[in-house]
Amino acid sequence: PGLVSIAGGKYTTYRVMAADAVDACNDYIPTRVAHSITERVPLLGADGYFALVNQCEHLGQRFNLHPYRIRRLLNRYGSLIDDVLQYADDDPSLLEPLAVAPQYLRVEVVYAVRNEAALHLEDVLARRTRISIEYAHRGVDCAQEVADLMAPALGWSAEDIAYEVDTYRARVEAEIASQREPDDASADALRASAPESRGQILEPVPVPE
Known part of the structure; x- marks a missing residue:
């Protein structure tokens, strides 16, 4: 009760x-x-959303982006759009789209790390964005570019970057292979065998005596 x-x-x-x-x-x-x-x-980003939608043309000129891009960013981030695009102030190349996931701008990767607590490549490709389900390559083809963008903010070394990319690719391969299995148990076993970037979740939980 x-x-x-x-x-x-x-x-x-x-x-x-x-x-x-x-x-x-x-x-x-x-x-x-x-x-x-x-x-x-209101949810974060909801305040002022409709006023900003009416200013897509103006915002496009301000940020040097096509109004289509602005509308899409507003639909994802709402009035937080300034918080997202500020990271391109010192590096305009961040306003370019990802090479093989062009619906997304490079700056969105940086924002995911700095403002949305993304710590691993899988966090960005499968959780902060929908690249893993929106593209046939499931994020594998842009894994290197995204990892390179994440690295400076997270202090990754070249070895860390390679580990993240290899781990993500292995997890996607396991997911694809699991979908060809004849039953759920076999599919689950394949997915479970894939490497995990967040090693701490694989550690046994201590049970109090």
Whole structure:
């Protein structure tokens, strides 16, 4: 009694689920609690979004980007667009698209590391962006370019870069191979055999005596 748990759902419905959970807690709280206001709290980047959409042409001239690019960035980052593009102030080459994933600008990789806590190549290719599912090469063909962009911010050596690229390629190969397996158990075993860039998650969890 008094414990409210919630599980499942997805990104597009998590705020509705959170509101339901908060409201469910009211039954166990002796004092009166107001209903959840999450539906009226703007997400990061939401403030000013529509005004910026109306300024795509102006923003395109300001950042020397096609309005299509600006609209796409606004749809991803909203009013945080300045935070993303500021990294190109000292290096205009960051406004160029990734060579084999041209929907994304090079500056988005830098932003993912510096502002979104991306620590590994897989974080950028499979989580901060959707390159791994939007391109037939699943990010393998741009792994080297992305790793080179991440390296300065994370202090990677040439060996670190090679390790990240090799690990990502091996994981994609295992994923592709797993999809040809006849059953889930075989597929899971193949995926589990792939190297893991985050070694700490493979360490055994100590059990208190």
